[in-house]
Amino acid sequence: MTTINIAAVGDILMWERQIESAKLANDTYSFDNMFKEVKPYLSRADLTIGNLETTFFGREQNYIQRQKETLWPLFNCPDELAGTLKNSGFDVLTTANNHCLDRGVTGLKRTLDILDQHQILHTGTFRTKTESQNFLIKNVKGISIGILSFTYGTNVALNQNDPPWLVNYMTSNVVTHIKKLRKQVDLLIVCLHFGIEFRRYPSFEQKNWVKNCFASGADVILGVHPHVIQPFVLEQIKDREGITKPRFVIYSLGNFISDRFGNYVPTRRGNFIPERLQNIHNDSGMILNLKITKESEGDTRITDFSYIPTWVHLNKKESIQFSVLPVQIPSPYDVSPTDIETMKQVWANTTTHLKGKVEF
8 A cells, every 4th residue: 555645825916016026146046945944844745736827928027017998917937936836846837827927828838937946836827739649647656646627717728820739628528638648547636726816615517627627527627717615525526437435626726926016806797806905814824735645556546645734924124024834823933923813813714614634
């Protein structure tokens, strides 16, 4: 019998203030301090997965640009972030999300080049048709793990002459890919970039996608995009092949690191507009831990799960600094009384919303 632990986190975002806070002399950057406190928890897992919601397009004067019509942000980040993510314990980054084309096809491809340079595995976007047809399979202590990544769409559309295989979109290909990969691995993880931003509960469409993915053979579904935590479920589910086994979904892992979001409210047209109030849910995330066991006869199952609540701390004492903090009560960190009260609220919000086992 072999047992491994898989860690997963949500959206890795880098806004203007975050990038500026990481700037050193001579136009270099260090993001290490942002992940210093969570590095031990990310590194101890046998496999750690995150969602990279930025591009590595290269040096720019303005890393965050805006679309003219929608004012949606277009993300780019200094390459040094990739090194930090590798050193912090990340093994796999999913790249199929609504920001993967923020610097066009050139930015999409260069992002993958940078991840390769730092030996970070990736899936969801591709440089060639051949690459798009090769599944990501990671062998961890004799357990073969397949990872798929899909997005509902992108904020920047492909040009007419761009090949459709550059990005894994949520179409009928989802089920097709799951069925093909299911036969090749012990455990199948599907990462879905879907849902309604800032909603704390999954939509009917999310639930329908999850149902179809499980029926097709997925074991684990990791949801991202809403920028807030949505609930998880572990239950015995039978797929179309008649196999009943524990299957796990978390509809949204929330933000892992980001600058402060506003409090967003829906308009009549279904879009969202920011209010001035800060929303604590957008600053809250988690490190999800899944225990996977493979029996000697080959049967592989999810045998346990837990999570660590996290919160993005914004330190303004001297210069602005960001750091992801594991939320513990009482707090072991040198933070202000106001921050301690906020962390207590994060703990309460997260643990009552999820009702799962917290484990450090």
